[in-house]
Amino acid sequence: MNVLEVRDIKKSFGSKKVLEGVSFSVPENCVFGFIGRNGAGKTTTMRAVLGLLKTDGGEIDVCGERVSYGCTPKSGCIGFLPDVPEFYGYMNAREYLTLCGDITGIDRSTLKSRCSELLELVGLDKEKHRIKGYSRGMKQRLGIAQALINRPKLLICDEPTSALDPVGRKEILDILSTAKEQTSVVFSTHILSDVERICTQVAFLEGGRTAFSGSIEEIHAMKSDTALELTLARPEDTGRVTATFPGCTVSEGKLIFPKASDSDQAELMAFLGAQAIPVMRLERHEADLEDLFMEVIGK
Amino acid sequence: MKGFTAFFSKEVRELIRTKRLMILAAVFIVVGIMNPAIAKLTPKIIEMEAETFDSMGMTVGEVKVTAMDCWTQFIKNIPMALIVLLIMMSGAYTSEYAKGTLIPLLTKGLSRSAVVLSKFFVMLTVWSAGLWLCFGITYFYSGYYWDNSAVKELPFAAFGWWLFGVLMISCIVFFSSFAGSAGQVMLGTGAAYFAMTMIGMYKKAAEYLPSRLCDCASLYKGELEPSDYFKAAVITAAVSLVLVAAALPLTNRRQL
Numbered sequence: 001m002n003v004l005e006v007r008d009i010k011k012s013f014g015s016k017k018v019l020e021g022v023s024f025s026v027p028e029n030c031v032f033g034f035i036g037r038n039g040a041g042k043t044t045t046m047r048a049v050l051g052l053l054k055t056d057g058g059e060i061d062v063c064g065e066r067v068s069y070g071c072t073p074k075s076g077c078i079g080f081l082p083d084v085p086e087f088y089g090y091m092n093a094r095e096y097l098t099l100c101g102d103i104t105g106i107d108r109s110t111l112k113s114r115c116s117e118l119l120e121l122v123g124l125d126k127e128k129h130r131i132k133g134y135s136r137g138m139k140q141r142l143g144i145a146q147a148l149i150n151r152p153k154l155l156i157c158d159e160p161t162s163a164l165d166p167v168g169r170k171e172i173l174d175i176l177s178t179a180k181e182q183t184s185v186v187f188s189t190h191i192l193s194d195v196e197r198i199c200t201q202v203a204f205l206e207g208g209r210t211a212f213s214g215s216i217e218e219i220h221a222m223k224s225d226t227a228l229e230l231t232l233a234r235p236e237d238t239g240r241v242t243a244t245f246p247g248c249t250v251s252e253g254k255l256i257f258p259k260a261s262d263s264d265q266a267e268l269m270a271f272l273g274a275q276a277i278p279v280m281r282l283e284r285h286e287a288d289l290e291d292l293f294m295e296v297i298g299k
Numbered sequence: 300m301k302g303f304t305a306f307f308s309k310e311v312r313e314l315i316r317t318k319r320l321m322i323l324a325a326v327f328i329v330v331g332i333m334n335p336a337i338a339k340l341t342p343k344i345i346e347m348e349a350e351t352f353d354s355m356g357m358t359v360g361e362v363k364v365t366a367m368d369c370w371t372q373f374i375k376n377i378p379m380a381l382i383v384l385l386i387m388m389s390g391a392y393t394s395e396y397a398k399g400t401l402i403p404l405l406t407k408g409l410s411r412s413a414v415v416l417s418k419f420f421v422m423l424t425v426w427s428a429g430l431w432l433c434f435g436i437t438y439f440y441s442g443y444y445w446d447n448s449a450v451k452e453l454p455f456a457a458f459g460w461w462l463f464g465v466l467m468i469s470c471i472v473f474f475s476s477f478a479g480s481a482g483q484v485m486l487g488t489g490a491a492y493f494a495m496t497m498i499g500m501y502k503k504a505a506e507y508l509p510s511r512l513c514d515c516a517s518l519y520k521g522e523l524e525p526s527d528y529f530k531a532a533v534i535t536a537a538v539s540l541v542l543v544a545a546a547l548p549l550t551n552r553r554q555l
Contacts, residue, residue, distance in 0.1 A: 050406050052555055080406040086399045088309070090316035102305035103409045146403050 001064070002027055003154045003184045004049065009058030011044055018044050020208035021058070026154070026201065031180050033195035034188040035293065036205030042188035043083065045205070046158050050080055063153050079147030079183070083158040085139050089132030093124045093142050096131060097149055104150040118145040122175055137168035144175055148183070155179060157187040161194050173198050192289045204293065212292070219292055227285040228257040228265055233278035244271060302409040307417040314421065319387055327429035330380045331436030334372040335444060338364050366445035367519060370453065373437050374460070374515045380433065381426070381464050385488060388422050389471055390481030396555060397480070411550045415472060419543055422468045430461050451521045459512035459528060462535050466509050467492070469539035476549035509535040 004026040011019040018041045026032045036042045047053040049060055054069040061067070063077045087096055094115055101111040119125040122141035127134075134142065140160055147155055157176065161169040169191075176185050177198045189195060195202060196216070203213040212219075231254050232238060241255055242248060245268065248257045257264065265284070272279055314320040342362040345352075352359050392415075395401050401414060434457045441447055467488060474487035495510050505511055511531035517523040 052402065052405070054554075078406060080403065082399060082402050084399075085403065087403075088313065088400060090313060095312075099305060099309050100404065100407055102308075103302050103404055104407050105301045143403070150407065 002061075003063060004186065005059075005061040006045070006049065007059045007061075009045065009048055009060060010056045011041075011048065011053065012056060017208055019048075019055075022205065022208070022210050023058075024203040024210050024213040026184050026186055028153070028184055029180060030184055030200045031176060031198050032184065032186045033199035033202040034186055034205065035190065035192070035195060035202055035289075036188070037190060040205045041208055042205060043158055046080075046156055046186075046188060049156060050078065077153055079150065079152035079155045081140070081143040081147045081155070081157040081160055083160075083162070084136075085143035085146075087131045087139065087142065087146075090130055092130050093119060093127055093145070096142065097146060100146045100149045106150065114149065118148055121145065121148075121178065123171070137164050137171070140164060140168070140172055141175065144172070144179070148179060152183055155183045155185045157185065159188055159190075161189060161191060169194065192293060196289055202289070219289065220286070226260060228260040228268065229281075229283040229285055230255040230257070230268070230279065231281040233280045237277045240275065240277065241271075302413040303417050306404070306409060306413055307420065310417055310421040314425070320425070323384060323387065323425060323429055324432075326380050326383050327433045328436065330376045331433040332440070334376055334437040335369045335440035337372050338369040338441075339444060341368065364445070366441045366447050366449045369437065369441040369445065370450050370456075370519055371516065373434070374456070374513070377430065377433065377460055378513075380429065381460075381467060384422075384426060384429065384464075385467055385471060386485065388425075388468070389475075389484045389488070391418050391422070391471070392475035393478060393480050393484060396553070399555075402555065405555070411553075412547050415476070415543075415546055415550050419468065419472050422471070423465065426464045426468060427461065430457065430464065450519045452518045452525060455525045455528075456515035456518045459515060459518070459532070462532055462539075463509055463512045466535050466539045466542075469542040472546045473542040473549075476546040476553060506530055507534055509538065 002025040006025070007023050008021045009019055009023075010017075010021060022041070022045055024032075024034075034042055034045070044053065048055045049062065049067060051067050051069055059066065065077065088099075091099070097115040097118060098111060101114065106114060116125065119127075122145045124138065124141055124145065127138070131139070131142065144155075144157070144160070147157070155176075160172050160176070164172060173194060176187065179185055180198075199216060201213075201215050202219065204211040230241070230248075232241070235253060238250060238255065242250065245257065248255050250256075257268065260268070269282070271277075342364055345359055345362050349359050395414075401409075405411065405414075434454075438447060438453065447453065470488040470491050471484055474484045478484045478487060495508055498504050499508050499510050506527065507530050509531060511528060512535060514523070518525070518528075
């Protein structure tokens, strides 16, 4: 069953159309990367999913329940980490989590152990100070803890890593990967390496539409046209190779063979061997997310 | 309900930790002590200034202070305490909306109505406790130095002020449901008060207006009876209720 179904949602602010038909679905227990440029509408989509924003059209189902504006899907279903989480500075982490637990109606005895468990998960268990002294990374971690307090089926994180240093980023990604065992995670980002690190499913948002949605494997399958990059030891051999393989292009002294299959590669290597052309380097380029992203946004 | 109680205790903790409760308590206590103190000191001050008056050609006779002077101070000073309370609370809602501190809690199923009502009840509690604390202190000193029985309808007069304060707090709740900042909320509340004063210029309307409740002097002197305040009290209570009730759907519709 899909934890989240978004069908053709639309939203405009005044005359500015932000979303023009966004659709995707998130299955259970996966980490879903929601990718798009700054201003592509990622936050808008997420706020719509949470019922914090009125959409102009389309449907959103969370755990089979229809989301409408002003009413967040029934508690227990969704956990949310805003891009810049704001807490009450005069509380400490444990007090804040207790407040969140009280609101969701967890009974006090369960809540105490749940708080300790979560604080340990996010590494704030030894932190006794009030939140006002926290760094952004710490706030982000507390944000994940509060989002997980009621064991939601869906955890939505809005750019959780964008403003963090490499160490903080790694910590957050590790926590999210751990969280996957209990919940589905949707996180928006424009940092593609983060996506490749932990996501199993992705959706690209561009021009207010979902330009692509599917699993990481599907992306690799789509872009199976691996490119070969050849650097010759003697630049004067370049002409002989291009004469035989007209499909290749020369750039900065390198020969690039786009969309080269395994047999193309074998053929090239056989040719180089037969002609006794010395090779400095031959490299296979797997298509990565960045290529696809660039293709999707048309650059 | 669980959301309401959880958020209410959060509000109380906020008041204590941000030291706002301490400041407000101090204000109400100081005002409570100041009322009899000023009354008590008035003759001394006039005596000290007697020479100045003399040189201006005025002769000052003996000034006799009674409980009436003390309670006149009470109705002069209690608005000050109310204004301090209103200013301190004017950002209670808007700052949370602006900072986004409510988002994590709302997405956990906390209803917006629970937020609106728990903040309202916290303000109501603080105002009630503060007013009656102030009243108690003034009553104690006034009874100690003079005779409280010389002044009529003391508790009812204080009740009138209390109800008027409730209306002002309801104004904050109402304006906060759509205003963007604490300044706008204060402006709205001030405008509401101003409008009331303008309408009060028509003598016929005066007895229906909430501002009638602030006219304690006539009550103290026995010129007016509590029953003369009945219409104004009912209208004040009804308007307060309407304002708070209207704030609920407005807040639900508010874009956060």
